[in-house]
Amino acid sequence: MARVKTCPSCKSTKPVAEFGRNRQSIDGLHYYCRVCAAARQREWAKDNPEKVKEMRQRYLRAMHDKNEGVNPYGDES
Numbered sequence: 801m802a803r804v805k806t807c808p809s810c811k812s813t814k815p816v817a818e819f820g821r822n823r824q825s826i827d828g829l830h831y832y833c834r835v836c837a838a839a840r841q842r843e844w845a846k847d848n849p850e851k852v853k854e855m856r857q858r859y860l861r862a863m864h865d866k867n868e869g870v871n872p873y874g875d876e877s
């Protein structure tokens with residue numbers, strides 16, 4: 801028998817393959833199914849554009865700093 805879990809958002813019972821991983825939860829799965837989690841994330845991003853912008857800028861700065869001086873083409877010139 802396949803393992804199933806109920807999503808509290810859409811109230812449907814789905815196979816555990818439709819839930820993301822969350823090591824902090826008891827069953828090791830995210831609370832919401834992937835579809836509902838993505839919808840919740842889109843809604844949050846729509847409601848918090850300044851936070852999204854700040855997070856993107858912080859990520860890009862970190863990647864720039866991490867890759868500074870790295871030549872992506874592998875040649876020494």
